[in-house]
Amino acid sequence: EAGVTQSPTHLIKTRGQQATLRCSPISGHTSVYWYQQALGLGLQFLLWYDEGEERNRGNFPPRFSGRQFPNYSSELNVNALELEDSALYLCASSPGTATYTDTQYFGPGTRLTVL
Amino acid sequence: QKEVEQDPGPLSVPEGAIVSLNCTYSNSAFQYFMWYRQYSRKGPELLMYTYSSGNKEDGRFTAQVDKSSKYISLFIRDSQPSDSATYLCAMSGTGGTSYGKLTFGQGTILTVHP
Numbered sequence: 652e653a654g655v656t657q658s659p660t661h662l663i664k665t666r667g668q669q670a671t672l673r674c675s676p677i678s679g680h681t682s683v684y685w686y687q688q689a690l691g692l693g694l695q696f697l698l699w700y701d702e703g704e705e706r707n708r709g710n711f712p713p714r715f716s717g718r719q720f721p722n723y724s725s726e727l728n729v730n731a732l733e734l735e736d737s738a739l740y741l742c743a744s745s746p747g748t749a750t751y752t753d754t755q756y757f758g759p760g761t762r763l764t765v766l
Numbered sequence: 767q768k769e770v771e772q773d774p775g776p777l778s779v780p781e782g783a784i785v786s787l788n789c790t791y792s793n794s795a796f797q798y799f800m801w802y803r804q805y806s807r808k809g810p811e812l813l814m815y816t817y818s819s820g821n822k823e824d825g826r827f828t829a830q831v832d833k834s835s836k837y838i839s840l841f842i843r844d845s846q847p848s849d850s851a852t853y854l855c856a857m858s859g860t861g862g863t864s865y866g867k868l869t870f871g872q873g874t875i876l877t878v879h880p
Contacts, residue, residue, distance in 0.1 A: 757811070
């Protein structure tokens with residue numbers, strides 16, 4: 652069974668540009684989560700999508716946004732990039748909101764570098 | 767104060783040693799506790815998932831949860847060089863802003879020497 656996949660592996664942008672990161676969940680999973688792992692800050696929750704709806708959002712500015720498509724894949728958009736947005740962006744998926752016990756399975760991440 | 771505190775280490779042990787990794791937390795709403803392993807430049811891999819206080823064993827790994835003390839542990843027996851990685855504790859609760867969100871510790875860097 653294929654795991655969570657993310658693209659691209661690496662992304663280099665300049666300050667002020669926009670970045671788009673993509674994620675495909677494990678087959679059968681309807682929930683997708685986005686996390687940021689910045690040096691020295693640990694893994695921080697960004698967004699949670701389920702059945703095409705945003706269910707929860709972490710303490711990040713509105714320039715971090717995303718969406719979930721009908722096939723449950725997801726896209727994270729970061730507008731007006733700042734140097735401190737440089738980080739590993741991780742996507743995770745889980746079976747859905749049927750129970751509170753859903754475990755999250757992570758992809759390999761997209762490393763975003765802002766110059 | 768962070769919701770989840772984890773000693774970042776680094777921790778260096780000889781092969782075959784028993785490793786103890788720990789996290790403390792402050793949010794009483796946390797009910798689900800996980801340990802992830804992350805190799806360099808990879809995504810976190812789920813190792814253990816527990817709910818409620820007590821022990822859970824899986825092979826060489828044992829997870830302990832003590833809700834009364836807000837303290838969780840991961841023990842690795844007969845540690846191997848392949849166990850060298852960063853270990854992250856994570857927690858989640860139900861309802862409100864905790865719903866669906868994992869809150870992570872800073873991670874402990876473990877090196878097992880042959």
